[in-house]
Amino acid sequence: MKLPIALSNRHIHLSKKDIEALxxxxxxxxHFKDLSQPGQFACEEKVDVVGSKGTIKGVRILGPARGETQxxxxxxxGFALGVKAPLRDSGQLEGTPGVKLVGPKGxxxxxxxxxxxxxxxxxxxEDAEKFGVVDNQRVKIxxxxxxxxxxxxxxxxxSPKYALEMHVDIExxxxxxxxxxxxxxxxxx
Amino acid sequence: MKLPIALSNRHIHLSKKDIEALxxxxxxxxHFKDLSQPGQFACEEKVDVVGSKGTIKGVRILGPARGETQxxxxxxxGFALGVKAPLRDSGQLEGTPGVKLVGPKGxxxxxxxxxxxxxxxxxxxEDAEKFGVVDNQRVKIxxxxxxxxxxxxxxxxxSPKYALEMHVDIExxxxxxxxxxxxxxxxxx
Numbered sequence: 001m002k003l004p005i006a007l008s009n010r011h012i013h014l015s016k017k018d019i020e021a022l023x024x025x026x027x028x029x030x031h032f033k034d035l036s037q038p039g040q041f042a043c044e045e046k047v048d049v050v051g052s053k054g055t056i057k058g059v060r061i062l063g064p065a066r067g068e069t070q071x072x073x074x075x076x077x078g079f080a081l082g083v084k085a086p087l088r089d090s091g092q093l094e095g096t097p098g099v100k101l102v103g104p105k106g107x108x109x110x111x112x113x114x115x116x117x118x119x120x121x122x123x124x125x126e127d128a129e130k131f132g133v134v135d136n137q138r139v140k141i142x143x144x145x146x147x148x149x150x151x152x153x154x155x156x157x158x159s160p161k162y163a164l165e166m167h168v169d170i171e172x173x174x175x176x177x178x179x180x181x182x183x184x185x186x187x188x189x
Numbered sequence: 190m191k192l193p194i195a196l197s198n199r200h201i202h203l204s205k206k207d208i209e210a211l212x213x214x215x216x217x218x219x220h221f222k223d224l225s226q227p228g229q230f231a232c233e234e235k236v237d238v239v240g241s242k243g244t245i246k247g248v249r250i251l252g253p254a255r256g257e258t259q260x261x262x263x264x265x266x267g268f269a270l271g272v273k274a275p276l277r278d279s280g281q282l283e284g285t286p287g288v289k290l291v292g293p294k295g296x297x298x299x300x301x302x303x304x305x306x307x308x309x310x311x312x313x314x315e316d317a318e319k320f321g322v323v324d325n326q327r328v329k330i331x332x333x334x335x336x337x338x339x340x341x342x343x344x345x346x347x348s349p350k351y352a353l354e355m356h357v358d359i360e361x362x363x364x365x366x367x368x369x370x371x372x373x374x375x376x377x378x
Contacts, residue, residue: 075366
């Protein structure tokens with residue numbers, strides 16, 4: 001059975017506190033466009049990410065605000081910044097490295113929050129039934145074309161709030177030669 | 190059966206004519222360090238690659254000189270340059286896009302030569318016998334670890350001049366979470 005894949009570029013989820021520190025007191029994020037997951041949106045706002053070895057300018061903020069700031073980069077981004085970003089599921093920030101964020105109204109020196117997001121699948125509860133998988137199951141995903149790969153160890157996340165989509169980062173997507181919306185095959189074992 | 194993997198960063202193989210155009214008449218490339226394949230070496234020399242959308246500065250030259258100049262980039266590099274780099278085996282340059290190279294003594298406007306190198310395995314003739322594969326066969330390669338992938342459609346190149354090694358680009362290597370020298374498994378089908 002097949003589902004669509006999407007490539008996530010580097011991005012940042014900000015806490016309310018960090019939004020105010022970077023953009024000013026009482027600041028509200030500006031909606032730029034909806035993302036595929038219901039309620040999630042890309043913002044107009046961007047900030048610079050500053051590591052010990054380098055800076056990545058203009059990294060986009062995704063909304064809405066979260067409980068804790070999380071910076072999602074690729075392995076290559078981590079090398080460029082000089083940050084050893086570990087592979088983690090979203091929200092698993094224990095023991096992750098920090099980085100400096102620079103906004104138009106201020107800076108934030110984070111003690112933790114930089115991760116490489118582990119590839120995963122969002123599924124609505126009804127999709128999970130159709131695919132015969134459950135929340136937190138690990139599956140394989142096969143892509144198609146001349147650069148075909150099988151991604152092993154893919155986490156399935158099931159919720160009535162999710163839309164069906166596999167998320168990989170830019171390096172994973174390019175390694176497989178896939179583009180946003182390409183269909184991939186789920187292999188449950 | 191297993192073999193080591195290596196990640197190729199962006200690099201350039203230059204023709205004798207283009208070496209002279211970029212570095213001056215009669216110029217000889219300077220040996221920096223040997224590569225794993227016998228007779229191949231990284232050079233001290235670097236040049237800038239200029240595309241319609243952007244420039245990548247300081248791309249390393251590999252020696253020795255070849256019959257025709259070939260620029261090997263990642264898909265992400267191609268997007269940054271504004272060049273639609275196709276996936277190709279080394280030397281297959283028909284229909285590939287060109288780019289401008291800028292050296293210390295001159296520039297070269299190439300009509301073709303930019304590729305994303307297709308992943309492949311170099312094997313000595315004796316290795317091929319051990320693995321039970323032949324030149325030009327396509328096989329699968331499985332990597333290990335939390336970001337494990339299976340690369341399908343991997344070209345096997347056999348020669349008494351080759352040393353046993355799989356070559357992927359940086360995006361493929363990072364997508365699999367592997368480093369230079371990590372062991373991967375060959376699956377012949």
